[in-house]
Amino acid sequence: MKNITKGYINGEFVTLHGTQIFNLINPTNHQPVGQVTLGDEEDVQRAIAAAKTAFKSFSQTSVATRIQLLENLKQAVNKREKELIEVMILEYGGTRQFCTMSLQNAIASFDNMITTLRHFEFQRKSGNTFIQLTPVGVVGIITPWNSSNSFICSKLATAIAAGCTVVVKPSEMSALQTELLTACFHEAGLPKGVYNMVNGLGNVVGTAITNHPDIAKISFTGSTVTGKQIARSAVDTVKRVTLELGGKSPNIILEDADFEQAIPQAVFGAYMNSGQACIAPTRLLVPKDRLETVNQLAKAAAAHVVVGNPADAATNVGPMVSEKQFERVQHYIQVGLDEGATLLAGGPGKPAGLEEGNFVKATIFTNVRNDMRIAQEEIFGPVLSIIPYENEEDAITIANDTMYGLAAYVTSANEARALKVASRIDAGRVCINGFKHDPMAPFGGFKQSGLGREFGVYGLEEYLEPKSILL
Structure with a gap:
């Protein structure tokens, strides 16, 4: 049984201020497989402060630098693909067929964003005006348990491509998966503060992220009910919000x-x-x-x-x-x-x-x-x-x-x-005529299935703000 006691803040695994324990149960046989210490509001504040500091320099990095970081991340995750598949099966109970596909998508998300980035125009002209697409700021990423690492990889890849730093709140039920993935990110050598992760409950850590004035954007995947709560909270500080919610397809x-x-x-x-x-x-x-x-x-x-x-x-x-x-x-x-x-x-x-x-x-x-x-x-x-x-x-x-x-x-x-x-x-x-996936095509919902889009050019633009400079 594994005991996870740390989050990841400012480039290192750190002991959390929170003390609440959450038990991790194998859904296949109801046997305990681990425990995770849950973070609290103080942990979120530390993570956001690290991300805010890192944003000052990371937002100014070149496209070439970001592409290299994405390549490093891909290599680090790819190296431990088998371990990531096995821990997903153990903790989540996903089938081997699905977990294998999910991890392949996670790894491919870095390549997909590299391809997008190579052809993306951060500087444009509209009429007589010079347009700059600038990174939105610190992004709060909140992910569900049904394909945890794939969601984290995809959202992180987009944030890095845009020049944003992140604070991630994964599902507490995915703690074994998140710890291993975070170890991959650490090995990839990301600059300190670019990626921060705090395990915790939605009504504690998730709420603290959503309400914090230094979070410029929320990217959330999960239920429509929770998405609505996040949107309501985000209004107070006029955060940019991307919501990928439920469906009845x-x-x-x-x-x-x-x-x-x-x-x-x-x-x-x-x-x-x-x-x-x-x-x-x-x-x-x-x-x-x-x-x-x-x-x-x-x-x-x-x-x-x-x-x-x-x-x-x-x-x-x-x-x-x-x-x-x-x-x-x-x-x-x-x-x-x-x-x-x-x-x-x-x-x-x-x-x-x-x-x-x-x-x-x-x-x-x-x-x-x-x-x-x-x-x-x-x-x-x-x-x-x-x-x-x-x-x-x-x-x-x-x-x-x-x-x-x-x-x-x-x-x-x-x-x-x-x-x-x-x-x-x-x-x-x-x-x-079949079930198909195109990671370069925009993905998101109409009506109460969400706001905004993920993947490719459309997904990248969700992490950027257009600035008009009139010459």
Whole structure:
């Protein structure tokens, strides 16, 4: 069992002023794997002071210097990729498939930002005016537990590219992962104060970061409820805010699609990251007159979903991150039954032989109405709702009938038709004919799925302020 007692402030691991202890529990078997000491307001103040001091010089660094730092970070994280994957499986319970992909994305985020930086114009002209894009200042980075290190790497890479310094508050449930990642950053030789990290609770450390006047910007990934709280607090000091929040992503299967391929793909897609993914396509919209065929295909696909030990390469769905999250998913499964949806696969309780961990059965409801809670509220677990539609127009209406707008998916034999449908979906990212990722394309949500964008040029500009100089 590992005992984590330090944060990372001004280029070194330091003992925290906070004394509260948080227990780290393996979600696969409920065995303790560590303890972490949580920081407090005083620790946050020290971290912000270090970042503020470092910003004075770091904001003036050249593009070449920042590119070299990003390259150093990439090499340091890449060197310990296997360790980072294993600790993520242990602490988070993510499947080996997902954790491997997540770490690969984390490493690639440095390369992606290097590519962006090489072609980015920090000095521009608009009319007769000289425009400088200047770093916004000290950035508070607040990340969730469902892909912790990947989020930290991506946000840090963007901040460094912009010339910003950061104070990171990761999820307290990700402390083992964060400590190892921070060791990588330390080995990379970042200038003192550029990266600072304080473990702690959201209502203590997160609040202290959000309320501090020396934090110029908040970059947050997490729930919509917490995002709203951060936005409200940030208003007092008019902080810049980037929020990547929840989702209830529709997956529209048009009637001309290859159902034999599209439906199994849809089922496995809904269970990405064991269902604990904001972009998971958890609403499957299908033609009403094909519902029986869809039900048969979906049920057959669910039978091939492997729920089990996340360390096994064949596992598709691991445990929920905590008992609290397990209970949340169980509650929604019962809600689906109470609302009158038809249970097609899975259901309440744990799979046989997996009683010791936070495991949920791979669950599918069909004959779901879009006004049901299981179709409107983010469950964050392996629960798929199949919703029949009358025609294409009805499918679009159902897809947009949600407070969320993070991601969406459209499948059709006719790409031009799919593109036309995609253009009418209220979502920040729409994938056509499969699950795709482009780390250079802007990522973020419409409606209550967030504010601002991440990745590439659009993400970098969120960390910069345009200054007009009239000559």
